[in-house]
Amino acid sequence: ITCPAEPVELEACTPLADIQAAFDAWVAGFTVEGGCNTDDNLDEIPALPEGVECEGADLEFTLSAQGDCDAEPMTCTSTFYVAPAPPIEAYCSNQLAEVPMCAAPEEIDVLFEAWKTGFGFTGGCDPEDNSDALAALDWRDFIDEMTGGTVSFTYMVWDACDSKEVTCEFFVPQCIVNCETAYGMLEGSETCFIPTFSQWGWT
Numbered sequence: 001i002t003c004p005a006e007p008v009e010l011e012a013c014t015p016l017a018d019i020q021a022a023f024d025a026w027v028a029g030f031t032v033e034g035g036c037n038t039d040d041n042l043d044e045i046p047a048l049p050e051g052v053e054c055e056g057a058d059l060e061f062t063l064s065a066q067g068d069c070d071a072e073p074m075t076c077t078s079t080f081y082v083a084p085a086p087p088i089e090a091y092c093s094n095q096l097a098e099v100p101m102c103a104a105p106e107e108i109d110v111l112f113e114a115w116k117t118g119f120g121f122t123g124g125c126d127p128e129d130n131s132d133a134l135a136a137l138d139w140r141d142f143i144d145e146m147t148g149g150t151v152s153f154t155y156m157v158w159d160a161c162d163s164k165e166v167t168c169e170f171f172v173p174q175c176i177v178n179c180e181t182a183y184g185m186l187e188g189s190e191t192c193f194i195p196t197f198s199q200w201g202w203t
Contacts (some may be wrong), residue, residue: 001040001065003076004029012083013125016053019082021050026034026080029039033065053125054161056084086123090157102175105145112139112151115170119155132174139170148174 010019032040046059059080066073097115099126101107116134121127135152143149151170157163 001033001076002029002031002076003063004078007079010082012056012085012154014053014082019052020048023080026078027095029078030061030063031064031144032063035065038065038067040065043097047175052082054085057082060156085125085159085161088124088127088157088159088164088165089122090129090155090161090166091120091122092155092166094166097170099170099172102177103145103171103172105140108145108172110141111139112170115168118151118166119166121157121164124159124160127157139172143172144201145172146175148172 004026008022010022027045030042030045032038032042034138041064045061048056048059049057057080060077060082062075062077065075066077068131094115097111099111103111116137119134120129137151137153139151142151149172152167153170154165154167156165
């Protein structure tokens with residue numbers, strides 16, 4: 001009898017076609033020849049499990065054969081292993097980014113770009129994501145720097161085995177400027193000024 005000379009060990013994310021080819025070669029490595037009225041257990045070689053490209057596999061088979069002239073069965077063992085796909089994890093480094101009150105648009109730009117770079121993922125097998133949509137995101141489409149508001153983005157990652165998502169927010173508070181007595185502020189402005197009261201006869 002013969003068994004595959006070396007155990008089969010395949011890395012995670014090995015394509016299914018390659019796994020199948022390696023498995024077929026592994027099965028073909030178990031053989032029984034000769035003997036008289038030889039009984040063997042070749043029909044008990046385990047099958048390749050469904051979803052092996054995602055879940056992996058850890059198979060072991062001991063071939064046993066015995067003929068009329070053999071006092072004891074002859075045996076040999078071999079293993080077939082496929083590492084499972086690493087699970088996907090989606091993340092953002094700042095679940096809720098808050099901008100200082102009355103920040104200038106240029107300052108918001110910097111903080112918003114820094115917030116967007118905090119999205120990412122780990123794991124997966126050749127995963128895809130919606131980073132193109134993230135890159136195109138502009139806070140000005142959702143927020144006015146004076147009235148404030150929130151940008152919410154759901155970052156999604158997926159591959160053939162798994163998918164994950166995470167939602168994070170970017171918050172700009174309403175700009176509230178409290179002017180001192182006898183000071184005013186123009187609507188839509190954040191600058192206090194001393195009005196000229198002489199037009200109303202005040203001195």
